[in-house]
Amino acid sequence: MRTSIFHLLGAFAILALxxxxxxxxxxxxxxxxxxxxxxxxxxxxxxxxxxxxxxxxTGGLFEPNADWTEQARANxxxxxxxxxxxxxxxxxxxxxxxGEDARALNExxxxxxxxxxxxxxxxxxxxxxxPTKKRDNxxxxxxxxxxxxxASLPGADGADYALFIYNRDVYGSTGRKMLQVVGMLAGVGxxxxxxxxxxxxVDLKTGDLxxxxxxxxxxxxxxxxxxxxxxxxxLLEDFPGSTIAKADVVAASxxxx
Amino acid sequence: xxxxxxGLALGALAFLLGSDLLGVGLSGVxxxxxxxxxxxxxxxxxxxxxxxxxxxxxxxxWQMMDEDERxxxxxxxxxxxxxxxxxxxQVLCDTVGQHRCNSVRIYILQVxxxxxxxxxxxxxRVFTGLLLRVRNEAELGAVLAHxxxxxxxxxxxxxxxAARSGTDLLAWTAVLGSLAPRYQVARTYQNLQIxxxxxxxxxxxxxxxxxDRLGVAYLNASQLRPQAAAQVWQNLxxxxxxxxxxxxxxxxxxxxxxFTASHPPEAERAGYLAELADPDGLRRDDGAQRYRATLAPxxxxxxxxxxxxxxxxxxxxxxxxxxxxxxxxxxWHYRGxxxxxxxxxxxxxxxxxxxxEAVALDAQMADAHRGLGLSLLKTGQPGAGQEALRxxxxxxxxxxxxxxxxxxxxxxxxxx
Numbered sequence: 001m002r003t004s005i006f007h008l009l010g011a012f013a014i015l016a017l018x019x020x021x022x023x024x025x026x027x028x029x030x031x032x033x034x035x036x037x038x039x040x041x042x043x044x045x046x047x048x049x050x051x052x053x054x055x056x057x058t059g060g061l062f063e064p065n066a067d068w069t070e071q072a073r074a075n076x077x078x079x080x081x082x083x084x085x086x087x088x089x090x091x092x093x094x095x096x097x098x099g100e101d102a103r104a105l106n107e108x109x110x111x112x113x114x115x116x117x118x119x120x121x122x123x124x125x126x127x128x129x130x131p132t133k134k135r136d137n138x139x140x141x142x143x144x145x146x147x148x149x150x151a152s153l154p155g156a157d158g159a160d161y162a163l164f165i166y167n168r169d170v171y172g173s174t175g176r177k178m179l180q181v182v183g184m185l186a187g188v189g190x191x192x193x194x195x196x197x198x199x200x201x202v203d204l205k206t207g208d209l210x211x212x213x214x215x216x217x218x219x220x221x222x223x224x225x226x227x228x229x230x231x232x233x234x235l236l237e238d239f240p241g242s243t244i245a246k247a248d249v250v251a252a253s254x255x256x257x
Numbered sequence: 258x259x260x261x262x263x264g265l266a267l268g269a270l271a272f273l274l275g276s277d278l279l280g281v282g283l284s285g286v287x288x289x290x291x292x293x294x295x296x297x298x299x300x301x302x303x304x305x306x307x308x309x310x311x312x313x314x315x316x317x318x319w320q321m322m323d324e325d326e327r328x329x330x331x332x333x334x335x336x337x338x339x340x341x342x343x344x345x346x347q348v349l350c351d352t353v354g355q356h357r358c359n360s361v362r363i364y365i366l367q368v369x370x371x372x373x374x375x376x377x378x379x380x381x382r383v384f385t386g387l388l389l390r391v392r393n394e395a396e397l398g399a400v401l402a403h404x405x406x407x408x409x410x411x412x413x414x415x416x417x418x419a420a421r422s423g424t425d426l427l428a429w430t431a432v433l434g435s436l437a438p439r440y441q442v443a444r445t446y447q448n449l450q451i452x453x454x455x456x457x458x459x460x461x462x463x464x465x466x467x468x469d470r471l472g473v474a475y476l477n478a479s480q481l482r483p484q485a486a487a488q489v490w491q492n493l494x495x496x497x498x499x500x501x502x503x504x505x506x507x508x509x510x511x512x513x514x515x516f517t518a519s520h521p522p523e524a525e526r527a528g529y530l531a532e533l534a535d536p537d538g539l540r541r542d543d544g545a546q547r548y549r550a551t552l553a554p555x556x557x558x559x560x561x562x563x564x565x566x567x568x569x570x571x572x573x574x575x576x577x578x579x580x581x582x583x584x585x586x587x588x589w590h591y592r593g594x595x596x597x598x599x600x601x602x603x604x605x606x607x608x609x610x611x612x613x614e615a616v617a618l619d620a621q622m623a624d625a626h627r628g629l630g631l632s633l634l635k636t637g638q639p640g641a642g643q644e645a646l647r648x649x650x651x652x653x654x655x656x657x658x659x660x661x662x663x664x665x666x667x668x669x670x671x672x673x
Contacts, residue, residue: 054317059424061417064317106331179428186435190428 027124028213028238029142036210036240039088045159045204047094047109049076052168053222056193058175068223072169075228080165083232087241091163097154105153111146112164116200119144120214144209146202153204161210162202165235169222170194195219199235211240301474302409304357315377315414322378329364329382336365336385344551345383345397348544352398353405353475361405369562371493375404377413388552389559389575390492394544395485399476399530403486406471412464419460423453458517465520469530477535482543487531490523496574497523503570549582560591569599586619593628608632616645623652627662634665643667 036042053068077093084091097105123133123142136142150156172180172192183190198214218234221227310319329335336342345365350358363381370386381404391397407413427450434446469486476483494511501509511524520526552559556579564572572595580588593611596604612629615622626649633642643666650659650666 052321057421057425059421059426059428061421061424063314063421064321065313066316066320067313069317069320103331103333106328107333110328175425179432183432186432188432188435190432 026213026215026217028211029119029124030211030238030240031142031208032140034210034240036089038241040241042089042161043092043159044084044089044201045092045094045153045155045162046077046080047105047162047164049073049165049167050109050113051076051222054170055173056170056176057173058179060176062170063173068169068171071224072167072222072228075222075225076165076167076232078225079229079232080163080236082229083236087239089241092155092159094153094155094162101154104149108146108150108153109164112200112202113166115144115146115209116164116166116198116212116214119209119212120198124214142209142212144212146207146209148205148207150202150204150207156204159204162204164200164202165197166199167197167218167222167231167235168194169196169218197231197235201240211238213238301471301478304354305409307360310377314417315411318414318417319378322376322380325376326362326378326380329366329380330362332364332366334366334368336367338555341365341551341555345388345401348394348397349381349401349405351394351481352402352479354478357405357409367558367562369559369566373400373404375408377408377411379408381405385555385559385562388555389563390496391489391548392492392545392578393485393548395476395481395483395541396489396492396543397548398479398481399472399483399486399489402475403468403472405475406468407464410464410467410471412468416461416464420457423457427453455516458519461519462514462521466529469521469526470533473530473533477533477538480541481538482541483534483538484531485543486534487527490527490530492578494523494527495578496571499574500568500570503573557587557591560587561594564591564595564598567598569595584614584618586615586622586625589615589618590622590625590628593625593632597628597632602636605632605636609636609638612645621652623649623656626652627656630662630665 051069051073052062052064053072054062054064057063081091094105121128122130123137129137150162153162156162170193176190176192180190180192195218196216197218198212200209200213201211202208203210213235215234218231220230220232220234222231310316342363342365346358346361346363349361349363361375361379361381363383365383365385365388368384368386369389370384371390372384373382373387375381381401383401387400388397391400430446430449434442473483473486476486497509497511501507511522514522560572560576563575566572573592576588576592576595589611593608593615596608596611609629609632612625612632615625616629619625626645630642630645630649633639633645646662646666650656650662653659656662
């Protein structure tokens, strides 16, 4: 019995103190043939962004912070609106849904999360890519869809595209940062903080995934207005028709990272 | 540096996942040794009214749960039948009291597992597997009251704080320990890791005991029979025994605590719950009749889900225990389904017999005719089998599998 306890503890062993080099963690793709010229006046339906903002305890646990989450939600909303206005697109906030509509919306939010996770896992990043998707990468093919049932989502009839946003921000606590400093002296790599986000654009007629950007190390402090604006710039860099030059983003994010 | 500082996060994660939603798990101390420690039911805490979360941790936890509720409220798993929802709420209110139950949101989830959970923001999730297993209002009330006890004592928050302190300690020890990379230091760290994790699991089990004490205190104060709380665990132990027996596993122990056990062992719980129940309450009503009557329209659905779990022993035990009140056509039918689904030749003979009993009690039960026909066809009685299938099609001409079944009957297949 004793050995099995040790096996169990071994099985628990995922990192609290993650060392390990961080590889390229940012990537985006646009569906072949999709083009969204600037100032084309398209309407984009913004579905309720998934936001999780909190602190990372010394031992690495996520400590949710409601105040930060609310601030981030408001700041990101404003920044999105401003950036799309610059592109000549109009952001429409998805209306509250009830009954069957709400259930359909919930299913589609979950479906988008599953599809985008699949893209991130099997096409975007080195490690677990499927051979077929690797070939797609070489041929510049980006072919994913949620199915045409998106056309019946509440608010879909008045918009051209739907924008899905996911953000998870964990800020290292003072204790975690001190642990990191002592860890450096001791030669143990301790990571502090985690800033993951992805955003996707879906065609509301066909359900095709038109564009997806995933970034596991985002810059910009979403708890503040300026930081949120920078975060949105990073989330929407390479947005079809975007006028944000890549260099700007890199320069801007380099300062904050 | 092979000094392992990494054990914490997943351990803590597993621990926390368990704590988000404190469940009535299926895990299981010697009751004679333990029972005396719980000889006094805890007094009911004063009711706090519309309690609001306080402090950054609790507010954050509630907000996370609010987000979860947005999703769960729209889940296809939720049973939205108004009558059933109103009934489960009534049982909760009868147990914990009208003023306490008012603000609870109950979501009945169609999941064929024995469980119920309550999140810090007053959302209660009740699994249909629980509704199938408990036999009366008092037993259902006992489980719901236990969950409510978790909520009222704010267990999720306390468990989160305990996990955070524990993992903080381990993180510091790991980093500081690696400044002196010697065998003894590494060994001391490992010992510390085991005791911290062990303590966290024990902390969780103690919370379960506290919730049990609170749950039975609510029952004592209600009009329902408090002895039912212990009965829930007696029944569950019998079911686990039956399941193990049919799988050929060794007899499960209900008196030992595994290192990672999230709950106290069943025998311990049954022991102290029986002791804590108010003896005067024995003569009270347990609402078994009302329970059976309200759940009757759902029994078929719940049994169907249970059978598909492919847990022969447990399903057979549940059907048998439901049949203690008398065999009905429905129970015979689902017993037939259980055997036919396992599908050994010997099972099909039994299945045909059970379907036969169902048809004898209720000749209008189309699905029993179908099961009977399919079982007879496979046991070398095509004539009788086809006759039963004809009956099925006559009773249910627009059945989704009508064309398929039609192909098994000569002169009734498509195009003939």
